[in-house]
Amino acid sequence: MKDNEVLVKVEGLSKKFCKDLKTSLWYGLKDLVSNIKGNKGERKLRSKEFWAVKDISFELRRGECLGLIGHNGAGKSTLLKILNGLINPDAGKVIMKGRVGALIELGAGFNPILSGRENIYNNGAVLGFTRKEIDDKVEDIIDFAEIREFIDMPVQNYSSGMKVRLGFAVAAQMEPDVLIIDEVLAVGDVRFKTKCFNAIEELTKKCAVIIVSHSMPQIARICTELILMNKGEIEVYEKQNLGPAIEGYYGIVGNNKTAEIGSGVVKIENILINRQSGKTFETNYNEPLSVIVQLSGNANIERVSIRLTFFDVEEKPVAQISSKNDQFDILSSDNFEVKIDLEHFFLNIGTYNLHLAVHEINDLNKEGEVLHIIRSVARIEVKGNSYYAHAPCLMKAEWSQ
Template identity: 65%
Template sequence: MKEDEDNILVKVEGLSKKFCKDLKTSLWYGVKDLSTNLFGNQKQRQLRPKEFWALKDINFELRRGECLGLIGHNGAGKSTLLKILNGLIKPDEGKVTIKGRVGALIELGAGFNPILTGRENIYNNGAVLGFTRAEIDAKVDAIIDFAEIREFIDMPVQNYSSGMKVRLGFAVAAQMEPDVLIIDEVLAVGDVGFKLKCFNVLEELIKKCAVIIVSHSMPQVTRISTEIILMERGVIVMNESANSAKAIEEYYKLAGKSIKTEFGNGSIEIQEVAINGELKEVVDLEFDKSFKLGLKLRLFKPIEKLSVKVTFYDVEQKPIAQLSSINDNIIIHNINLDDEMSIDVEIEKLFFNVGVYSLHLVVRELNVHNKEVDILSLIRSVKSINVIGNTYYSHSPCLLKGSWKNNLTSD
């Protein structure tokens, strides 16, 4: 039991933080709170006019060898929590216990003195972490090489690009090998090669320290996290093992509805888009099941031939799959003026991973060679589907099914 307690590097108990929406009121409350604290009044204070809870009653523990992924939408309270953990702001209620050295990469370039060189900032950051000059001397070359900025290491940091600052900041935090490493979204900056290198280092660091990472990229979070906490409006909505899909599913549901936009040349009107006969904006679909997409169009000018294309986008608005009448060798033709026409298509198997996906619909006219030309109508986010029913979660948006064979038999 004592050994288990020793492995707990971060312990957060009943943590709460409130802010005021008005600057003048906030300053006045600050003066009152300062005087109250001086006289030793530690009673819990209720919200006053114009105040709100940025964090409310947050509790968790993090041990050596674990990585906590903090997810949630903007305003959920993630960055406020990290700033408290790093000692940048004080909580109004609750307690934070952190053992060992803390390395933090919370904001781009945070902790760097802009007028000092990269090399000088390495020594400054190392000293803040509690390393001696001799210890930093032994690591400085590895930091410079990891950051890939040796050519610019003696240039003032204020002249660095955003990517260079991230590389240097991460290199210092990682190579100094802190007991607790805090990272907030900064890995969104930088090229693909550097990101891969960062994740390889993080996977090694997690074995001997505790890591807290905030990201809006679910592939990043699920790749290295052992535990995921979903936050919304300052409270913990869900605390799950990273192997569970529940927190990720809930995150996608909280993403909200995509904004529907439409334009065209007035030749047709898309009157109805249905999924399995449902006209709802968000339709639940089961993994590994078929579903039907139905369209109703009205034409205002004669169209000899047209095509229909549906593209599926994930929550990060990346196209992941497409359904096209042209690709399926279907030509829709001989449509008369003022005709109301129905188009139905059945998708045999849905192999999307759990989550929310939006559908973009394009109807185009075809020329005599059956090549797509004018856009008759384009609707972005015409519908959303919420894929459910798959117990296994991975960050891949699409899953495949195969016939597996091996040369072993079991009794």
Template identity: 50%
Template sequence: MEKEVLVKVENVSKKFTTDLKDSLKYGFSDIIKSLFGKQTSKELRKNEFWAVQDVSFELKRGECIGLIGHNGAGKSSLLKVLNGLYSPDKGKITMKGKVGALIELGAGFNPILTGRENIYNNASILGFSKQEVDEKMQSIIEFSEIEDFLDMPVKNYSSGMRVRLGFAIASHLDPDILIVDEVLAVGDLGFVLKCFKKIDQILPNTAIIFVSHTMPMVARICNQIILMDHGKVEYQGNNISKGIELYYNKFSNNESNTVFDDGSVEIISCNHNLKDNTLHRHQDYLITLQIKLKKELNFIPKVYFELKDKDLRPVAGIICEINKELKGNNLTYKINVKNSLLTLGNYVMDLSLSNPLTKEPMFRQNNIFSIVCVGDRQQWVPFELESELELHQN
């Protein structure tokens, strides 16, 4: 039996104004027009821009969609439209059932009320009776791990305590739809792992909309993905890996990838001899790095390449340290990587240069180039094992 559609978003757009005076003027004008039954403007006016433009998707019970993109891509604005905090300027949203949301740190909390009072307050908004909340209260308290502070005003809570309480409430009140923004990143590792365990428990009966900049989290729970850029959908589909790869590509070959530069070296070029950036398993490849010294040095800089997988987790390191007399200010490093045994998938390479004498960093650039490893998945590496069996008779 096909599961019911709980969230249906049809060509939704939301615009904002960059100028405060224009914002107040347009807002007042739209209110007056609405009072008299007149149509408000659906097109951009002076100093307006589309924060969300023409977004559509469906989400069934048991599905999780991930919204990814750079800061300012429109993810949080879309969540606020879905949660009813903003009205869409275009399009239609249909949501069925109870909606639990964890969008902004402390959103939905009355800072004057205690944690316990806020639990009842949030539950009443979702339509729960006091008796129903009483039955779930202990479970919420135990999950949040803030029992000693439950009767303290929420305004005195730390950011981590607010996230704990907010997620505990949102996930324990049996939501049909759960909306979660990046706020989980505020929690410590132990609590985040507990949150994902809870998500695994409720997902079969819930539709989840999840926003995060942490791609391993997105890859773990989402079966749909939307990559947004300046309010528009750049990629949408069930291929989570492709969406994440396109997200990472946005930060490749970008000056912002240079995270440290003491001004002593200039990178002339850094490349490899792989055709179409494709590496076959067991294939050797050559990395060539050319640098120019901009300052007089008495040493040859130490080079370190760090290989990261599609989730930006380090998987290997390559060190090139040369003890020779320095001659000239143009250096070329040639590093031959033999018999690569990477698993299949996409990788990026980070570059670091440092002083081999003092260990001080000189230069670092992330994503200096990317490669994709391909080949036969059956090319396993054999292990030589020694086995011994002992038989004991009772």
């Protein structure tokens, strides 16, 4: 096959499900009778039905990697199952060329009573490889999966991580023309995940890859194009410039609820960002940011510290500001406010949750009692013209040659 040939072509793909099993069986019987009479084709939604996938179209060539992103229930896994032939669509068509490898469900395709080695040969045969071709690959598969001492043990005795390692090793080392991967790579340790994504980068040079993941750094690292799905439909479809799709994903999933802990002896009463109140704020990358924290104090507390921590939508801390770290003394009183000014806000384009913490400063000049912590006190949406999806922080430098 040609290097630039279209390996996956999807046109107007749609699939509906019914929320109620009894109703679903009744509809299935009616559709069967209708099909026998020759009345085929897409039907409108009926009571209790919904579109899991609606009017999806795209093309994928060798050397391209398509990422499918969206919240849980957006239709990503349903789309992958249609692509892999596990379920049939209600409308549209899928054209796949060459050998297709898939890692969709944990342990899918494995016979639990057979050993890992026997399952390698079974899976290879399903992909269309001869026994000699599998013989040439089997040692590489075992080494990649890192389960050599367990390879002749029944797969039903494998842990979830071992099943994923073996499944991915078979899918990757057999080098199919099209590789489909669902969120199963979320299982396992960080080291093996890194190993998998390195392998995917190499595979992308030789085949077409479709992957579902909720990790935007991983998606941005390996994908050449992205589809953001919402309620079964394509909300954003971007090639090369993946920023708008990732930003749209963060906008959908990045709204965390506020939670509070602490004694409340000194209490956060309000917060202003760029002199505006509210819950959601917009700012631009590399522009100044001003935060005003308004507090009510207590006569028994003389000094406090304030800490601002910015979390991404995956709840990973990506930046922090601390009065204690900046050696700034904050004196408590009945009612007071503290202003924090950043000359440049270097967080990358995206959505961040701000956590705010107030601690007492004890006689040893260290942070002591937790007075008040508000998690997700504000949501900050960073806009801008440039986008580098690999890193949460973009620093500015002076350049010379």
